[in-house]
Amino acid sequence: xxxxxxxxxxxxxxxxxxxxxxxxxxxxxxxxxxxxxxxxxxxxxxxxxxxxxxxxxxxxxxxxxxxxxxxxxxxxxxxxxxxxxxxxxxxxxxxxxxxxxxxxxxxxxxxxxxxxxxxxxxxxxxxxxxxxxxxxxxxxxxxxxxxxxxxxxxxxxxxxxxxxxxxxxxxxxxxxxxxxxxxxxxxxxxxxxxxxxxxxxxxxxxxxxxxxxxxxxxxxxxxxxxxxxxxxxxxxxxxxxxxxxxxxxxxxxxxxxxxxxxxxxxxxxxxxxxxxxxxxxxxxxxxxxxxxxxxxxxxxxxxxxxxxxxxxxxxxxxxxxxxxxxxxxxxxxxxxxxxxxxxxxxxxxxxxxxxxxxxxxxxxxxxxxxxxxxxxxxxxxxxxxxxxxxxxxxxxxxxxxxxxxxxxxxxxxxx
Amino acid sequence: xxxxxxxxxxxxxxxxxxxxxxxxxxxxxxxxxxxxxxxxxxxxxxxxxxxxxxxxxxxxxxxxxxxxxxxxxxxxxxxxxxxxxxxxxxxxxxxxxxxxxxxxxxxxxxxxxxxxxxxxxxxxxxxxxxxxxxxxxxxxxxxxxxxxxxxxxxxxxxxxxxxxxxxxxxxxxxxxxxxxxxxxxxxxxxxxxxxxxxxxxxxxxxxxxxxxxxxxxxxxxxxxxxxxxxxxx
Numbered sequence: 001x002x003x004x005x006x007x008x009x010x011x012x013x014x015x016x017x018x019x020x021x022x023x024x025x026x027x028x029x030x031x032x033x034x035x036x037x038x039x040x041x042x043x044x045x046x047x048x049x050x051x052x053x054x055x056x057x058x059x060x061x062x063x064x065x066x067x068x069x070x071x072x073x074x075x076x077x078x079x080x081x082x083x084x085x086x087x088x089x090x091x092x093x094x095x096x097x098x099x100x101x102x103x104x105x106x107x108x109x110x111x112x113x114x115x116x117x118x119x120x121x122x123x124x125x126x127x128x129x130x131x132x133x134x135x136x137x138x139x140x141x142x143x144x145x146x147x148x149x150x151x152x153x154x155x156x157x158x159x160x161x162x163x164x165x166x167x168x169x170x171x172x173x174x175x176x177x178x179x180x181x182x183x184x185x186x187x188x189x190x191x192x193x194x195x196x197x198x199x200x201x202x203x204x205x206x207x208x209x210x211x212x213x214x215x216x217x218x219x220x221x222x223x224x225x226x227x228x229x230x231x232x233x234x235x236x237x238x239x240x241x242x243x244x245x246x247x248x249x250x251x252x253x254x255x256x257x258x259x260x261x262x263x264x265x266x267x268x269x270x271x272x273x274x275x276x277x278x279x280x281x282x283x284x285x286x287x288x289x290x291x292x293x294x295x296x297x298x299x300x301x302x303x304x305x306x307x308x309x310x311x312x313x314x315x316x317x318x319x320x321x322x323x324x325x326x327x328x329x330x331x332x333x334x335x336x337x338x339x340x341x342x343x344x345x346x347x348x349x350x351x352x353x354x355x356x357x358x359x360x361x362x363x364x365x366x367x368x369x370x371x372x373x374x375x376x377x378x379x380x381x382x383x384x385x386x387x388x389x390x391x392x393x394x395x396x397x398x399x400x401x402x403x404x405x406x407x408x409x410x411x412x413x414x415x
Numbered sequence: 416x417x418x419x420x421x422x423x424x425x426x427x428x429x430x431x432x433x434x435x436x437x438x439x440x441x442x443x444x445x446x447x448x449x450x451x452x453x454x455x456x457x458x459x460x461x462x463x464x465x466x467x468x469x470x471x472x473x474x475x476x477x478x479x480x481x482x483x484x485x486x487x488x489x490x491x492x493x494x495x496x497x498x499x500x501x502x503x504x505x506x507x508x509x510x511x512x513x514x515x516x517x518x519x520x521x522x523x524x525x526x527x528x529x530x531x532x533x534x535x536x537x538x539x540x541x542x543x544x545x546x547x548x549x550x551x552x553x554x555x556x557x558x559x560x561x562x563x564x565x566x567x568x569x570x571x572x573x574x575x576x577x578x579x580x581x582x583x584x585x586x587x588x589x590x591x592x593x594x595x596x597x598x599x600x601x602x603x604x605x606x607x608x609x610x611x612x613x614x615x616x617x618x619x620x621x622x623x624x625x626x627x628x629x630x631x632x633x634x635x636x637x638x639x640x641x642x643x644x645x646x647x648x
Contacts, residue, residue: 002529006527009519009526013519017514320504321498321499321523321524322495324495411510
């Protein structure tokens with residue numbers, strides 16, 4: 001205890017009487033190291049989290065009800081919808097009918113009937129335009145033309161990646177039709193049934209499921225695909241509080257609705273590869289951040305070493321008058337702790353007070369995602385602990401190296 | 416009572432192939448209450464002898480007992496504890512902790528001994544007053560003159576009531592008035608029974624010493640008793 005008290009006195013006074021600029025510089029190094037640890041992995045994970053958020057907001061919702069693997073469609077869809085409408089936690093839901101077909105464009109201008117038609121295979125989704133828009137804000141992603149109106153027929157929305165003028169940015173990876181714009185007519189073929197649609201709008205989003213999709217009204221979908229039973233393929237449910245999705249899912253399962261459909265939370269419905277990428281990016285970020293950690297620990301080591309070395313004689317005299325080595329080591333470790341705490345506190349303030357709110361409002365624009373900064377408090381805490389102990393060791397080692405030197409040699413400045 | 420008994424003390428420094436014999440078999444004893452001056456020309460070995468006697472260094476060979484404890488082979492950590500409890504030091508260049516104020520510098524040995532903070536501070540302030548530094552307790556070393564810093568060093572050396580005070584050329588960095596004041600201070604301490612061993616090369620500062628030990632080439636060549644000063648024992 002007495003040793004700690006002396007160490008505390010010496011350490012505090014050294015911090016108090018050190019040059020303000022030097023102290024600020026060291027704290028800045030620690031703060032940047034903390035940010036490096038948090039932000040690099042945070043942006044990498046945020047890139048995937050941004051994509052996930054987009055899928056949640058613009059496609060799947062908080063609870064995903066889909067077709068059981070042993071069925072072709074969701075059974076008793078209307079009963080499920082009625083049940084959902086009784087939940088106060090549910091703000092909106094969109095019932096979707098999914099199918100695939102062949103989209104043909106420019107057939108009216110086609111002169112060479114022997115040549116290839118301008119066709120592409122497309123996903124077709126039948127929707128109620130109002131509830132879909134309430135659930136996924138689909139109308140916000142109309143980049144040309146306009147969104148579907150509830151009562152009109154013969155209109156189609158086409159995802160941008162089916163159109164050559166949008167998809168050419170990505171090379172030849174997408175099968176497209178040429179030069180299609182709002183007002184043009186296209187033909188959609190599902191099995192033996194073919195119907196002509198007018199292009200109402202073109203959709204472009206960060207969510208590929210929107211870019212690689214076509215949307216028509218559910219009534220026309222059922223007619224085109226012969227779905228007279230009104231059983232849908234997917235119901236995207238949006239909740240008042242997205243964090244309650246597990247309990248809502250549990251209630252739906254307890255109601256026995258899982259006999260008719262697969263009921264999942266958004267997280268459960270997220271493809272495993274996304275979770276794996278997230279983990280990989282987190283690891284990658286931690287690895288890159290660790291390099292910063294090593295650099296910071298070397299910096300702290302050098303700073304404390306130079307500090308202790310320049311006070312070598314003073315350390316020798318303290319030992320000479322009977323102050324224990326441990327007390328002197330504690331003084332230097334305390335300085336390192338101070339730098340680590342001050343740097344981390346500033347870093348945490350910047351992360352949670354400035355950077356995260358900033359990136360939430362101004363996400364980083366990646367082609368497939370609006371990247372945010374993800375810094376889970378628990379993960380941040382673990383990184384802080386890592387930084388703290390690394391700094392502690394980096395502070396202790398040089399102090400230990402200097403204090404273990406012969407007392408008289410230290411006093412006289414001999415090697 | 417003999418506080419220091421040193422017999423046949425050798426100290427040899429080895430640098431590469433070069434061996435330098437600084438002490439070549441020194442015998443010296445110091446009685447409780449004595450004020451002993453070790454004098455000699457530069458390179459005579461007086462400081463090296465003081466480092467042995469004050470347990471800051473290990474003799475290469477020889478027997479050294481301080482306060483009835485064989486200190487010649489004490490491990491470093493026990494030496495530190497021994498110095499804290501038994502010895503006091505005054506260094507040539509004051510050697511105060513630059514970040515601590517005067518009172519905190521004086522408090523250090525007391526706190527290390529486990530003294531309560533408030534009591535230690537009270538004692539430190541009293542001690543600073545006794546060396547003529549009233550109202551200077553919150554000054555940093557850099558805010559004090561050389562003479563004042565050396566007074567703080569004296570206060571630090573005596574605050575823990577050590578059995579022996581070692582002073583290594585305590586006046587070397589001071590002007591003659593300040594130097595004399597420090598010697599007067601040590602003289603007063605000795606009058607109260609404090610055992611003091613001082614290394615100096617200035618004859619005028621030996622007036623309070625009751626014994627002067629003269630060294631040459633690593634050996635004690637002469638011991639003079641100051642008849643005017645009685646040993647306090």
